[in-house]
Amino acid sequence: MSDRESMDYDVVVVGAGPAGLAAAIRLKQLSQAEGREVSVCVLEKGSEVGAHILSGAVIDPIALDELLPDWREGDCPLTVPVSENHHWLLSETKRYPMPHLLLPPLMSNKGTYTGSLGNLCRWLAGQAEALGVEIFPGFAAAEILFDDVGAVKGVATGDMGVARDGTHKPDYQPGMELHAKYTFFAEGARGHLTKELKRIFALDADSQPQVYGLGLKELWEIPADKHVPGRVIHTQGWPLNDEVGGGFLYHQENNQVALGFVVGLSYRNPHLSPFEEFQRWKQHPAIRGIIEGGRRVSYGARAINEGGWQSVPKLVFPGGALIGCSAGFVNVPRIKGSHTAMKSGMLAAEAAFAALGIDRTGDELSAYPATLETSWIARELKTVRNAEPALARFGAAVGTMWSGIDMWMRTIGIGLPYTLRHHPDNEGLLRKDLARPIAYPKPDGVISFDRLSSVFLSNTNHEEDQPIHLTLKDASVPIDVNLRLYDAPEQRYCPAGVYEIVGQETGAPRLQINAQNCVHCKTCDIKDPTQNINWVVPEGGGGPNYPNM
Template sequence: MEREAMEFDVVVVGGGPAGLASAIRLKQLATEHGSDISVCLIEKGAEIGAHILSGAVIDPRALDELLPNWKADGAPLNAPVSEDRFLILSETGATQVPNALLPGCFHNEGNYVISLGNVCRWLGEQAEALGVEIYPGFAGSEVLFDENGAVKGVATGDMGRLHDGSEGPNFQPGMELHGKYSFFAEGCRGHLGKQLIAHFDLNKDADPQTYGIGLKELWEIDPSKHQTGLVIHSGGWPMQPDTYGGGFLYHLENNQIAIGFVVGLGYENPHLSPYEEFQRFKTHPEIRKFLEGGKRIAYGARALTAGGLQSLPKTTFPGGVLVGDDAGFLNAARIKGSHCAIKTGALAAEACFEALSGSRQRDELVAYPEAFRQSWLYEELHRARNFKPWMSKGLWLGSLMFGIDQLLLRGKAPWTLRHTTPDHAKLRPAAEFAPIAYPKPDGVITFDRLSSVFLSATNHEEDQPCHLQLKDPAVAITVNLATYDAPEQRYCPAGVYEILRDEDGRNARLQINAQNCVHCKTCDIKDPTQNINWVVPQGGEGPTYPNM
């Protein structure tokens, strides 16, 4: 069945802050200049915000520029930061670092504790009011090219295919969305963004990208323990000093807190489980005291880019751009990416509008990276560029050297440290490490994976092609299990991957419970043989995050 096609000036893939900012800025410019630009935005979640997960503390600087009247227009930024605490944890104790000794990147004066999902829902309303056509529940599954090799749009995924790939009784082919320019704003390790980076060799001059996995729960806590706007970050326990990771606890409004943990995916020990490390983090006395008497109401996980400026790929190619975390625009030192996403989306939109006004079609938007290099965002990322390289050398040495970099050298060190090895290649054989004995969940403060996935409201139609593809199924056993003790069982935060054996304990096989997948992309990043390829399932499926 032939796919139908729709024509637009601009097609945006992804309804996060980068994609929505792109669409909003394009329509603003069209209104200001009395012109008409058609903008289509597709989002793989069932609604805008359904797949959005972030800490989150937002720096409103980019939002101030994009929508100066956001406060009067009801943007859900209702919890200004009231206090910063940075704790260094031991197993039973905690030392608070004096704020005067913290680099500026760890200060949050003027920022807000938010639900990024709710902010995106509000941004979606602003975009629709400006005339952006938004289509949630449609996943961009294929990049389309014109006869000259330029990107001419995307195709959405087919609906109703059966597990073997055949057309089921409710089959509907995807649609082609053609644009003079296409914006790719899928977030970290975007399915199409990854393909474009490889197709156009966009990262040939960049360091390998580095990543983290962020796990998060939303809790309602005892009002007597709640302090709206309190922001707590931690380093140290439960991570070993040579492994990058840290926790956060943010007090939203309405007696809710967002609690989470980030683990750098460059870790070496295949026995490590980011999910279990997060659960252990919650048992620390300084953290547990906030949770006791409270109730967990939501759970989710998402990978994030952390390589910084030196890992940014080229962001332009004929017919399109990468914006936000699809390119890697996140300030790992600040644990913030929303303002980066909004700013890059707006900068790309301005370059695109200029090109459309000149009747150029699918030229490379070189004005976008040029504008980025002149922006405050470039200056911010340049100051923080050595954070992750220093922290990869261990908590204590990394903290000391980054402190010198920021407090004494003001981020202007005459050197830039490099990333040399991708995260998946850092995993070492399981035989070199002792297994980690994680405590069993108590069902009160700590929980198992499956009860957590239930709270993410994740749903996938089971009788469809598996969206977690193995390039060579045998490798899962002959390499991953034999050498690394099947680390996918532990780095996946949703219980997707299981090693099953016959009753006699022999004949191991990998079972993929794709219906559990929360779309975090960790498997696509950390698999040591790069044998797992994450592709989009049917549109509208996956988690449905409330207030995350």
């Protein structure tokens, strides 16, 4: 029997992102409409709502229109409609605009908005609290709770004030148990509790492996004469070769541009560094010409689901459901997932509200996946399901043409009669001696920067004397396997300089983990060749504190 204090709710939501907040709001809307009280709690591991939210972002308001139809009339931070849509193919020095007529209609950004997803989540949190939702930022869900028959009955927050050696510091506080009739997991891509749920309930037994990209983002203030509010630019090609990925640059409000680079984590060259590819991309004349004379104000990184429809796992289990990026509803070609995340949360909320009304608690919310299957989420993701695996299989040039033809055919209702498969991102790395070394240029401190100065701009902070949340299943693997075979790729795929090999000059190499730098991107948990690194939640409130991201 646990000696932790507990609180009881009808629904507990883990994660105050767009999916979790949309679910909470929808539950309270239904509660008010039918005069039936439903208690809802949202846990958020960031120091505040939005602190850990990072996205491009160009946002399709379709789900927001359904959830809060009058959002345009209030103080919602989505104020910049997309005014221009550009797609560039890059060589090392040139750009080649892709004609819009060649792009499938779903690639259009007509009716969308560019802005900060973090700020949108802060605004959604205010809407949720006004309806009576209880939101607890700074409290990380660290453990899944189960009842006597194995159904999920809630979560427990992590203990606070634990020293690195496991002893209790003077400010120690035990975690709190939050019990619920249904628990929604809205942790984002590669959630640590979601990963455990998939294992326990075999949720991904009948789906393709989830695959990911690493998205790196910076926010810049640029000269007013270069700023065009609502201009959206996407790029393919240089500096990548046949790796999956590309860049984006969105003109937002107040002379700010959000720019970033996504590298598919299926890449094979262990010498590749996504962070350095991003810094190199900014030096392209077409990109440098936009940001030169400006000032970088923020930096961050986050893993992105790229598996699509075939990688969506079973969504429900006794006592709970996966929503948003915990399930993987990102539309990869559109580079959008906020709208599908919100809609999935709304559908799960409607299923839970109906079940609570007839006291069917603790079972599987079968109505949720059933309604999602007939929703616009399914239609949208089925249309693009071959895009990412085509790029991974055939390379950038052929894969783009192949996927474009497939999307066009599905758009007009023909559809190719098969779905391409995925392979886990940790598989397929070449040995270091079989891959081409990459010589990256040194940062100039004006357009390109190093990782440590970038992490400084993410406002990342962890209590230094706490257990390291980047755990190793076998402490010998980083040297005996990763360094020996792959030249320790964790040194390069981490966008925050967390992993370092030290002691090589004395012949006694060891892996040093600078956990205080971690921006919670989850790349190490995904890309480590032997899956030896396991990301677990640190003390609540730790990690990045993203402004305007």
